[in-house]
Amino acid sequence: MIEVETQLARVLAETRPLSSETVPLSAAHGRVIAETVTSRYALPPWTNSAMDGYAVRSADVATASTDVPVTLEVVADLPAGASADPALSPGQAARIMTGAPVPADADAIVPVEATDGGERRVSVTAPAAAGAHIRSAGEDRQPGDALVSAGARAGAEVLSALASAGYGTIAVARRPRLAVIATGSELVAPGEPLDRGQIPDSNSLLISSLAVEHGAALVDVVRVSDDVDDLDAALRRLSDRCDVIVLTGGVSMGAYDPVKELLSPGGQVRFEKVAMQPGKPQGFGRLGEPWVGTGTPGPLVFGLPGNPVSAWVSFLVFVRPCLRALQAASLVEDPRLSARAETGWRTPPGRRQYLPARIRLTDAGVLVAPAAARGSGSHLVGSLADANGYAIVDASVERVHEGDTVQVVPLVSDVGARL
Ligand SMILES: Nc1nc2c(c(=O)[nH]1)N[C@H]1C(S)=C(S)[C@@H](COP(=O)(O)OP(=O)(O)OC[C@H]3O[C@@H](n4cnc5c(N)ncnc54)[C@H](O)[C@@H]3O)O[C@H]1N2
Ligand code: MOO
Numbered sequence: 565m566i567e568v569e570t571q572l573a574r575v576l577a578e579t580r581p582l583s584s585e586t587v588p589l590s591a592a593h594g595r596v597i598a599e600t601v602t603s604r605y606a607l608p609p610w611t612n613s614a615m616d617g618y619a620v621r622s623a624d625v626a627t628a629s630t631d632v633p634v635t636l637e638v639v640a641d642l643p644a645g646a647s648a649d650p651a652l653s654p655g656q657a658a659r660i661m662t663g664a665p666v667p668a669d670a671d672a673i674v675p676v677e678a679t680d681g682g683e684r685r686v687s688v689t690a691p692a693a694a695g696a697h698i699r700s701a702g703e704d705r706q707p708g709d710a711l712v713s714a715g716a717r718a719g720a721e722v723l724s725a726l727a728s729a730g731y732g733t734i735a736v737a738r739r740p741r742l743a744v745i746a747t748g749s750e751l752v753a754p755g756e757p758l759d760r761g762q763i764p765d766s767n768s769l770l771i772s773s774l775a776v777e778h779g780a781a782l783v784d785v786v787r788v789s790d791d792v793d794d795l796d797a798a799l800r801r802l803s804d805r806c807d808v809i810v811l812t813g814g815v816s817m818g819a820y821d822p823v824k825e826l827l828s829p830g831g832q833v834r835f836e837k838v839a840m841q842p843g844k845p846q847g848f849g850r851l852g853e854p855w856v857g858t859g860t861p862g863p864l865v866f867g868l869p870g871n872p873v874s875a876w877v878s879f880l881v882f883v884r885p886c887l888r889a890l891q892a893a894s895l896v897e898d899p900r901l902s903a904r905a906e907t908g909w910r911t912p913p914g915r916r917q918y919l920p921a922r923i924r925l926t927d928a929g930v931l932v933a934p935a936a937a938r939g940s941g942s943h944l945v946g947s948l949a950d951a952n953g954y955a956i957v958d959a960s961v962e963r964v965h966e967g968d969t970v971q972v973v974p975l976v977s978d979v980g981a982r983l
Contacts, residue, residue, distance in 0.1 A: 565836075565837045565838065565839040565844075565914075565915075566836050566837070566838055566839065567838070567839055568838055568839065568840050568881060568916060570838075571836060571838045571846055571848070571882065572881065572882060572885060572897075574834075574848060575848055575864075575882050575885065575886050576885060576886070576889055576896070578848075578849075578850055578864060579864065579886050579889040579890055580890075581737065581889065581890060581891070581892040582737055582738045582740060582807065582890050582891065582892075583737075583738050584598035584599070584735045584736060584737055584738060585735070585736065585738050586733050586734065586735050586736075587733060587734065587736055588732065588733050589718075589723050589726055589727055589731060589732060589733065589734055592718045592723060592734050592736055593718060593719075593720070593723060593979065594717065594718060594719070594779065594978060594979030594980070595717075595718050595736035595737065595739075595779065595891075596715060596716070596717060596718070596736060596737045596779065596888075596891040596892060596893045597712055597713075597714055597715065597716045597717075597718055597722070597734060597735070597736055598714060598735040598736050598737050598892065599714050599734075599735045600710070600712070600713050600714045601710075601711045601712045601713075601726065601729075601731070601734070602707075602708050602709060602710055602711055603705040603706070603707055603708065603709050603710075603711045603729040603730070604707060604729055604730030604731065605705075605707060605728070605729055605730045606701045606702035606705065606706055606707055607702065607703075607704035607705040607728055607729060608699055608700075608701055608702075608703070608704065609701060610665040610701055611665065611666050611698060611699065611700050611701045612662075612663050612664060612665050612666060612698075612699050612701075613642075613660045613661065613662055613663065613664055613666055613673045613697060613698065613699070614662060614673065614697040614698065614699050615662060615673050615675040615676070615697040616660070616661050616662050616675070616676050617659075617660060617673050617674050617675040617676045617677075617678070617679065617697070618636070618638070618657040618658065618659055618660060618673065618674045618676070618679060618686055618688070619642070619652070619657060619658045619660045619666050619667050619670035619672075619673055620636060620652075620657045620670055620671075620672055620673070620674050620688070620692060621652060621654060621656075621669065621670060621671060621672075622671050622672040622691070622692055622693060622694045622696070623654075624636060624654060624655060624657075625672070625674060625688045625690075625691050625692055626691050627691070628678075628688045628689060628690055628691050629689060629690065629691075630689045630690075633680075633687040633688055633689045634687070634688045635685055635686070635687050635688070636655055636656060636657040636685070636686050636688060637655060637656045637657070637684070637685055638656075638657055638658065638659055638682060638683060638684055638685060638686050639652065639656045639657070639658060640658035640659070640667070641658070641659045641683075642658050642659065642660040642661065642664040642665070642667070643661045643664060644661050644662065644663035644664050645663075645664070646664050646665065647665070648667075649665065649667050649668055650667050650669075651667070651669055652667055652669035652670055653669075657670075657674075657686055657688075658670065659683065659686070660673065666698055671694045671695065671698070672692035672693060672694055672695065672696040672697070672698065673692065673696060673697035673698060674688050674690065674692045674696075675697065678690035678692075705729065711725055711726070711729050712725065712726065713894065714892070714894075715892055715893055715894030715895075716894060717893065717895070717978060718734065718736065719980065737779075737890070737891035737892055737893075738891075739779055739780060739781035739891075740779065740780045740781070740807045740808050740887050740890045740891065741780070741781050741783050741805060741806050741807045741808070742772075742775045742780040742781065742782060742783060742806060742807065742808045742809070742810065742887075743782070743783040743784045743785070743786070743802045743805075743806045743808075743809050743810070744767075744768055744771045744772045744775070744782075744784075744785045744786070744809075744810050744811075744812070745786050745787075745788060745795065745798050745799075745802075745809060745810070745811045745812075746765050746767045746768045746771075746785075746786070746787045746788070746811075746812050746813060746870075747787075747788050747789075747790060747795060747811060747812065747813040747814040747822055747823055747870070748765070748787075748789070748790060748813045748814070748870060749789040749790040749791075750762050750763055751763065751764070751765035751787050752764060752765065753765065753787075754766070754769065765787050766872050766945055767812040767813070767868075767870065767872060767875045768785050768786075768787060768812075770872065770875060770876060770879075770948075771810050771812060771868070771875060771879055771883075772785045774876075774879050774880075774883075774884070775808075775810070775879075775883070775887065777977035777978060777979060778883075778884050778887045778888065778977070778978045779887055779888075779891055779978055779979075780808070780887055783802060783805050783806050784802060786798055786802075788822075790814065790821075790822050791822065792822045792825055792826050794822075795811075795814075795822045795823065795826055796826055799826075799851065799855045800854070800855055802863075803851050803855040803856045803862055803863055804856050804857065804860065804862075806863040807863055807864065807890060808863055808864045808865075808866070808883070808886065808887070808890070809851070809863045809864070809865045809866070810865075810866045810868060810879070810883060811823050811847070811865065811866065811867045811868065812868045812869070812870050812875045813869070813870030814867070814870065815835060815845045815846070815847050815867040815868070815869055815870070816845045816869065816870075823847060823867045824847065824867070827847065827849070827851075827865065827867065830852070831849075832849045832850060832851055832852050832862075832865075833847050833848065833849035833851070833865050833867060834847065834848060834849055835847045835867065836848075839914065839915045839916060839959060840877070840881070840915055840916045840917075840918060841912040841915040841916070841917050841918070841940065841942075842869065842871060842873050842874035842877055842878075842918065842940075842942035843868075843869060843874045843877045843878040843881065843918065843942075844869070844874075844915065845867075845869050846866075846867065846868070846869070846878060846882065847865070847866065847867025847868075848864075848865065848866055848867070848882070849864075849865055850862055850863070850864055850865065851863055851865050864886065866878070866882065866883055866886075868882075868883075869942070871942035871943050872942075872943065872945035872948065873920060873941065873942045873943065873944055873945065873947075873948065874942040876920070876948060877918040877920075877954065880898075880918075880954070880973075880975075881918065884898075885897055887978075888978070893978075898973045898976070899973075900956065900971040900972065900973055901923075901930050901971070901972050901973075901974070902930065902969050902970075902971060902972075903923060903929075903930040903931060903932040903955070903969070903970055903971070903972040904928075904929060904930070904931055904932070904967060904968070904969060904970075905931075905932055905933070905955075905964050905965065905966055905967060905968045905969075905970055906924075906931045906932065906933040906966065907933050907934070907966050908963060908964055908965045908966045908968075909934050909939040909940065909963070909964050910939050910940065910963060911940070911957045911961050911962060911963060911964060912940065913959075913962070914959055915959055916956065916957065916958060916959045917940060917955070917956070917957040917959075917961075918954050918955075918956060919934055919935075919939070919940055919954055919955045919956075919957065920934070920935040920936065920944075920947055920948055920950075920951035920954055921933065921934060921935055921951060921952075921953055921954050921955040921972060922934070922935050922950055922951065922952060923952055923953045923972050923974050930972065932953075932955050932970060932972050934947075934955075935947040935948070935950040935951035936950075951975070952974060952975050953972055953973050953974040953975045954972065954973055954975075955970050955971065955972050956970070956971045956972070956973065957970055957971075
């Protein structure tokens with residue numbers, strides 16, 4: 565058996581970043597930014613008012629109070645968007661709205677609440693220090709200042725910063741083109757009645773949905789029987805259109821495991837036993853001839869175990885980092901949190917456990933419990949509905965006890981990720 569880190573290192577060593585493409589910001593949500601971006605504008609672009617009120621010379625209102633107000637002549641009206649820069653002599657003010665550029669002759673804003681709101685003449689009832697309620701041009705970013713680093717995820721906040729800094733389009737990594745092939749003669753389409761021995765194909769939806777959540781463009785999702793020729797035909801049809809093909813099932817020791825039977829012999833895809841539970845049998849490699857033309861780099865291929873929880877864990881531990889690395893994301897592996905076990909559970913001997921878990925953020929800290937009442941089991945697909953992450957327990961641990969500290973990884977879709 566090999567360690568998880570060894571298998572992941574093999575995957576990442578074979579993963580080369582894809583090219584980039586320029587898209588409108590409105591199409592960039594969740595994509596990985598492919599260039600380091602500096603601000604084109606000063607932020608804010610103009611010195612502007614933070615309040616609805618009056619732009620004044622602070623010296624004019626230094627003595628203003630409710631008992632002895634100061635009256636100023638209002639010589640201009642500046643709504644947001646106004647481009648005027650009216651001259652203000654001593655004793656004069658301009659009515660101004662939040663966001664409007666501050667006249668060069670003014671050095672303070674008096675909020676409307678500290679006035680009588682007059683339109684031709686205004687009575688000011690409080691002083692305003694120089695600089696009061698003024699937002700200076702460039703106080704957030706100067707033109708040329710760093711804004712977003714290559715590899716960052718274009719979340720909502722990043723998009724708003726880019727728009728404000730003068731960008732209408734942005735270079736992002738091309739989406740990895742990905743196909744899912746679920747193998748197994750027992751599989752039927754979701755919702756179809758089951759004959760004895762059949763099961764609904766849940767892995768197709770599981771893997772394709774996760775892939776989309778992590779930035780992939782789906783090329784196809786297909787189901788093939790345990791006939792090697794069916795799988796071969798699917799691979800021939802898909803290989804030159806994909807960057808990644810994810811297969812599920814047929815990677816273990818079974819007599820009808822077509823994935824291993826077809827892909828093992830040429831050595832392009834290596835099948836390993838990885839010291840993890842679930843997810844022990846793993847296939848990974850790069851397809852070449854006869855599935856792609858001579859000299860063409862073929863797609864990366866993952867042969868994930870068919871058990872649904874095994875496929876889920878395998879995607880998160882191996883395929884997800886690969887998709888991120890293809891997009892040259894700065895975050896490839898998820899950060900782990902420490903959590904306190906709300907209850908104890910069994911762990912497998914000699915293999916690191918990846919347990920579907922319910923993670924709760926509480927006032928008392930991060931808590932974790934198994935998603936399945938029975939704890940670990942690679943077939944417990946119903947329990948995935950209750951999982952919002954997984955716990956990682958070292959191979960040397962024989963049992964987790966209530967109150968123990970364990971590592972957890974909450975589920976985060978990359979489309980919404982902030983890390
Ligand atoms: N003699 C041994 N048997 C097994 C070993 C072993 O080391 N020696 N390893 C076990 C482990 S661990 C795993 S994990 C599984 C992996 O099996 P395969 O990848 O070959 O998968 P299948 O046999 O095709 O299916 C396993 C299981 O999962 C169900 N399945 C498959 N595809 C889907 C799908 N698309 N949707 C829902 N469920 C699916 C399938 O019906 C089986 O129940 O091997 C163990 N055996
Ligand atoms: O390694 Mo398997 O995924 O335990 O059932």
